[in-house]
Amino acid sequence: MNSLTKVIGDYIVTLFGDSEGSEVVLSRKDLAQKFGCVPSQINYVLRSRFSPEQGFLIQSQRGGHGFIRIMQLRFADCDEYAEHLEDLVGNVISEQDSRKLLARLQERDAITPRERLIAEVALRNQDENGRTLFDLPPYKRDTMRAELLKKILVSLAMF
Numbered sequence: 001m002n003s004l005t006k007v008i009g010d011y012i013v014t015l016f017g018d019s020e021g022s023e024v025v026l027s028r029k030d031l032a033q034k035f036g037c038v039p040s041q042i043n044y045v046l047r048s049r050f051s052p053e054q055g056f057l058i059q060s061q062r063g064g065h066g067f068i069r070i071m072q073l074r075f076a077d078c079d080e081y082a083e084h085l086e087d088l089v090g091n092v093i094s095e096q097d098s099r100k101l102l103a104r105l106q107e108r109d110a111i112t113p114r115e116r117l118i119a120e121v122a123l124r125n126q127d128e129n130g131r132t133l134f135d136l137p138p139y140k141r142d143t144m145r146a147e148l149l150k151k152i153l154v155s156l157a158m159f
Contacts, residue, residue, distance in 0.1 A: 008035055008042065009049040012070065022072040028060070031068075046070070053088055053104040078157055085153040092139065093146040098123050101149075111156055119152050 008031070015024045032039045050056040050070055059069040075081040088101060099120055106116045123145050126132055136144070 004035060004037060004041065005045050005048065008037075008045045011035075012045070012050070016072060022074055024070045026068045026070070028062075028066060028068055042068075051104065052084075053101055054108050082154040082157045085157060086150045089146050089150050089153065091146055092142045093149060094142055095123060095125050095145065098145060098149050105153075111153075115156055119149065122152065123149060 012024065012026070015026075016022075028039045028042050031042050035041075046058055046060075046068065050058055052073070055073045057071045057073060059071070061067055073084065075084065089098075093101070102111065102116045102119055105111045106113060111119070125141065
């Protein structure tokens with residue numbers, strides 16, 4: 001049986017197909033009533049399944065006339081996509097956050113499982129025996145990891 005989160009996420013994805021556009025406007029309250037859940041469940045679905053890493057932007061307004069606007073990101077060319085990837089990484093990224101980002105990109109079929117594994121190995125703090133690979137302060141290491149991850153992702157985006 002599918003989880004409620006998956007059912008709600010799949011429903012929203014079908015709305016994109018029905019609207020033939022790159023934007024869907026919903027009511028959090030109506031969506032919660034449709035699926036018999038609390039509005040915070042809708043918030044969870046939006047955060048976990050419709051993030052910028054997954055190619056979406058969300059605008060919302062709470063209150064009586066509140067709405068949720070989900071916009072699917074579309075890129076005109078590889079340069080625009082590469083710029084988006086660089087923005088996602090930022091200037092500093094931890095090993096854990098880099099793994100999360102790579103997992104989301106794989107889920108979205110932006111990278112293959114093999115590419116993800118290669119990138120994760122290249123971005124590790126320690127080798128398989130637990131030895132530290134880079135004798136640097138954490139901030140410097142996270143800055144270098146961000147630069148390396150950007151280069152890897154931009155290189156992959158060009159193919």
